[in-house]
Amino acid sequence: MATLATPNGYTLDNTGKRVVVDPVTRIEGHMRCEVNLDSNNVIRNAVSTGTMWRGLEVILKGRDPRDAWAFTQRICGVCTGTHALTSVRAVENALGIEIPENANSIRNIMQLSLQVHDHLVHFYHLHALDWVNPVNALKADPKATSELQQMVSPAHPNSSPGYFRDIQTRLKKFVESGQLGPFKNGYWTNPAYLLPPEADLMAVTHYLEALDFQKEIMTVRTIFGGKDIHPNWLVGGVPCAINIDGDMAAGAPVNMTSLNYVRKITDKCINFVKNVYVPDVIAIGKFYKTWLYGGGIANKSLMAYGDIPDRANDYSPENLMMPHGAIVDGKLTDIHPVDLTDPEQIQEFVPHSWYKYPDESKGLHPWDGITEPHYELGPKAKGTSTRIEELDEGAKYSWIKAPRWRGHAMEVGPLARYIIGYQQGRKDIQEQVDGCLSALGLPMEAMFSTLGRTAARALEAQWAAEKQAYFLDKLITNVKNGDTATANTAKFDPKTWPDEVKGVGFTEAPRGALAHWIRIKGGKIENYQCVVPTTWNGTPRDNEGNIGAFEASLLDTKVERAEEPVEILRTLHSFDPCLACSTHVMGPDGQELAEVKVR
Structure with a gap:
């Protein structure tokens, strides 16, 4: 390839020293990264690879859509429940099912609990060791x-x-x-x-x-979902009964005792994030505030679907507490609405992915998506199909597809949500961001970096902890007013369904914009497609040669030691990659788990 200019504004050069990190650990799933360093140890080219095929879309074909949540939830062993929530929303959207207000509050509490839990685990146990x-x-x-x-x-x-x-x-x-x-x-x-x-x-x-502390946080989802890490969900609401004066022995998991316990954990979350997590990020940031690498496409293209509906059954941007919108071409004040049903907006491409389309010059909207694996190494790859030494970025090189919004590679996640919310004039977000930057003595531009991405996640954890308390208050008030409904089963029977329908469900997972698209025919799943946050961030190149957030974020980063590329890990971990979510890299004591090659 030598030197190549990409349409989205990056210059790549793969002639320098090649550094391979495989696997990239302290993430969920399997990932490989290859970069080229120039004579000054600056990264001039990056190739990000998802090395395991998920395959859930194939497994779901022909199954009952009411069960889809239980399968899709197994996509991830860390972001507990977020795929299940997205799945039940997709089915409800397809069938026109509305849920009770209590179900909306409980779903939001569970999702916000996940945000706090996941962000804490990410920083302290997956990312902190990079700093x-x-x-x-x-x-x-x-x-x-x-x-x-x-x-x-x-x-x-x-x-x-x-x-x-x-x-x-x-x-x-x-x-x-x-x-x-x-x-x-x-x-x-x-x-x-x-x-x-x-x-x-x-x-x-x-x-x-x-x-x-993380062991205590997960009990909130256990109360409402019956278990964790994969709690129970239900098309039409939530599968837990409310009896304010009852107890669990009487079949009422939601009562005043359990709600008071949730209150206790919620208060602990608020205090821990406020007094430990956010101060730690700021304190560490003060020592690293000159290390502002890793922005990538963050200041060019960002997207958020929005989430946390205040009122049940209203998924309009105005009712969503998390920001919604898309920014492209660096025009931060020009925020576009995102329509997940529009085939012109979201498409997935596969010219550099190990999948096969009838016509690979075109992208497919997820409702028409195809998941047909096709594993082959390019002619310039080195090694064998089972022991790759170096990938050919001009050919297929990843199990991740290449999603695009109106042709643009997008970054999703807490940083995207916070930049969009900030530009939309969200005072709660603006006060947090301004306070953090003031404490660090940095300008707004510093948010477009690895450090900024890490800070946005901490600020969002604080926001989510406080909103969790808001929905708990709302739930208790509604129940005290006599409303104990948690599910609407009027359309649960397939006999009530049209013969052929389609729908989409979305959420903002801890790692970013997540959506599931479903087609139902004859009461069974005809097609199911998931586009997860790491698909957006970890995308390989598309037909035009545009690179994605992972690859772009590594460019121009100075590496102190090529044989110890902590800078690569630092930036990749700031996205909290989640690539496969059912297997992990494990081994007995003394077994080599990671290898870095420098050529």
């Missing part, structure tokens, strides 16, 4: 760490020197035992890590606190 060096925490002065904690967040109760000394001792024993666990494969001597020991110790401490 934080846990081994360096052993050098910290616990007294100085305590002083730092009290300066960063004086409201956090766990801040004494003794507390941090105990954590440091625990960490030291862990390191000396030779069982570093999640810290094992880190590049801990890399100069790309910028935090002083005290900040590292504070962050590692909160890593452990968040690990304990």
